[in-house]
Amino acid sequence: MNREHYKMRISKKNEVYLILSDLSPSESQELTSFFTFEVPGFKFMPAYRSRMWDGKIRLFSPGTGEIYVGLLEYIKGFCQRNAIDYILEEGVENERNIVCEIVRGFIKSLKPKSKGKSLKVRDYQIDAVHHGISRNRALLVSPTASGKSLVIYSLVRYYHMMGLKTLILVPTTSLVEQMYTDFEDYGWSSGTYCQKVYQGHDRKVTKDVVISTWQSLYKMPKSYFNDFGCVIGDEAHLFKAKSLTGIMTKLHLCKYRFGLTGTLDGTQTHQLVLEGLFGPVEKVVTTKELIDKKTLADLKIKCIILKHPNIRGKMDYAEELEYIVTHEGRKNFIINLLHHLRGNTLCLFQLVEKHGKPLHEAAEKIITDRNIYFVYGGTDTNTREEIRALIENAKDSIVIASYGTFSTGINIRNIHNIVLASPSKSKIRVLQSIGRGLRNGTNKDSVLIFDIADDLTFRNQNNFTLNHFQERIQIYNTEQFDYEISKVNL
Numbered sequence: 001m002n003r004e005h006y007k008m009r010i011s012k013k014n015e016v017y018l019i020l021s022d023l024s025p026s027e028s029q030e031l032t033s034f035f036t037f038e039v040p041g042f043k044f045m046p047a048y049r050s051r052m053w054d055g056k057i058r059l060f061s062p063g064t065g066e067i068y069v070g071l072l073e074y075i076k077g078f079c080q081r082n083a084i085d086y087i088l089e090e091g092v093e094n095e096r097n098i099v100c101e102i103v104r105g106f107i108k109s110l111k112p113k114s115k116g117k118s119l120k121v122r123d124y125q126i127d128a129v130h131h132g133i134s135r136n137r138a139l140l141v142s143p144t145a146s147g148k149s150l151v152i153y154s155l156v157r158y159y160h161m162m163g164l165k166t167l168i169l170v171p172t173t174s175l176v177e178q179m180y181t182d183f184e185d186y187g188w189s190s191g192t193y194c195q196k197v198y199q200g201h202d203r204k205v206t207k208d209v210v211i212s213t214w215q216s217l218y219k220m221p222k223s224y225f226n227d228f229g230c231v232i233g234d235e236a237h238l239f240k241a242k243s244l245t246g247i248m249t250k251l252h253l254c255k256y257r258f259g260l261t262g263t264l265d266g267t268q269t270h271q272l273v274l275e276g277l278f279g280p281v282e283k284v285v286t287t288k289e290l291i292d293k294k295t296l297a298d299l300k301i302k303c304i305i306l307k308h309p310n311i312r313g314k315m316d317y318a319e320e321l322e323y324i325v326t327h328e329g330r331k332n333f334i335i336n337l338l339h340h341l342r343g344n345t346l347c348l349f350q351l352v353e354k355h356g357k358p359l360h361e362a363a364e365k366i367i368t369d370r371n372i373y374f375v376y377g378g379t380d381t382n383t384r385e386e387i388r389a390l391i392e393n394a395k396d397s398i399v400i401a402s403y404g405t406f407s408t409g410i411n412i413r414n415i416h417n418i419v420l421a422s423p424s425k426s427k428i429r430v431l432q433s434i435g436r437g438l439r440n441g442t443n444k445d446s447v448l449i450f451d452i453a454d455d456l457t458f459r460n461q462n463n464f465t466l467n468h469f470q471e472r473i474q475i476y477n478t479e480q481f482d483y484e485i486s487k488v489n490l
Contacts, residue, residue: 007085012092014252017066028062035059037269068276095135103130107154112186124285129154137257137279143287144262144435149182164229168211171238173198173381176211218243222250230256237261248277263431288480296438298446301483307455317464325355329490339367343416347400350422352376360400375401413441419450425468
């Protein structure tokens with residue numbers, strides 16, 4: 001077939017998939033290659049180890065021509081770079097020309113409140129809502145404490161006004177409860193319009209807005225999702241790939257799609273899947289911009305490298321982690337730090353039995369003049385919410401919590417210090433953890449972060465977690481955070 005006589009056609013199958021047709025075999029092969037990626041860490045995954053999977057994710061299916069709607073701009077860019085002519089069929093592009101001032105007026109008409117007082121809506125929040133409404137779908141990247149819940153609320157109210165049912169997906173039950181409460185706080189009757197869905201709650205849709213964990217719905221049949229006209233995924237970076245794609249592909253009639261996240265993990269695969277399902281990335285604002293504007297608390301990071309003496313050999317990662325979390329001197333250093341810090345302090349750990357519980361037990365024995373709370377995966381939702389509320393009204397309490405429970409999605413304005421007690425190189429975890437302390441409070445305009453690192457150098461060879469610390473420093477540099485480094489001999 002002569003390429004000069006036809007063009008590649010881009011049509012819309014539904015709200016999930018585009019169909020690319022009239023491709024030459026070579027173009028189909030090139031597109032397949034372009035949209036094929038190795039999944040980070042695939043060599044350690046059971047499916048790869050059992051030889052049932054090659055460790056790659058393919059976003060374009062040459063057999064059917066299917067590719068996610070949200071990747072349209074990548075497809076157009078590919079065609080332009082490779083001099084491929086294409087035709088966009090009707091309905092593929094459906095952006096709307098909506099004046100920003102109209103969106104501004106609509107949000108102000110909602111008269112959002114916080115704790116009974118009028119809430120100031122910031123320009124970047126208005127811009128985010130305007131961007132989303134204008135394009136029908138978007139992946140909005142806005143840092144922790146930037147007011148994402150107000151953006152979500154504004155989108156929900158807009159599409160509710162348009163007569164659409166909205167599904168809000170969140171990763172944890174705590175976030176279901178928090179969003180339900182936030183909407184009520186903003187001045188809407190959550191009890192009238194919103195329904196909570198997670199374990200113990202009825203899944204049958206009875207209200208206009210369903211707030212649910214993705215775990216509660218991913219096994220529901222396709223027909224369950226047919227009535228939703230808008231879907232919003234909060235903390236989208238935390239969704240497990242299969243569960244997210246399972247739900248989002250069942251929402252094949254849902255035209256309006258918005259993902260919100262504080263940060264992406266930096267891998268192309270992660271970003272393209274999220275963009276494919278929700279829409280192109282729109283960076284709303286940066287943490288540095290918000291700190292400079294005094295919208296967020298001033299941030300200071302104190303990096304403390306603990307030098308471990310008498311290291312007798314090179315350890316693998318598992319051995320190193322075991323050594324670190326069970327080291328008595330290290331535990332005592334952290335307890336002593338918690339004892340001397342003033343203001344509400346959040347101490348984050350990774351391993352519950354080996355690290356979190358021993359830290360908590362030691363803290364309760366030594367620090368007897370302050371309230372100390374312990375939160376981990378086994379702590380029920382109501383208890384977590386009670387602790388969060390207590391901290392909001394406390395002045396000098398300590399929360400020892402697992403990363404999984406308190407590093408993401410928990411809004412606590414009244415945190416003055418955060419201790420990162422377990423090593424991590426995850427960009428998302430680091431930034432989300434820091435974000436726990438960035439909200440301004442009544443008597444708070446700054447937050448101290450203590451980044452605990454461990455030097456287990458053996459024969460001039462850096463240990464794994466020291467290398468991870470260096471990766472965290474790169475994150476701080478990229479984000480333009482203020483930090484200092486000191487060394488302590490154990």
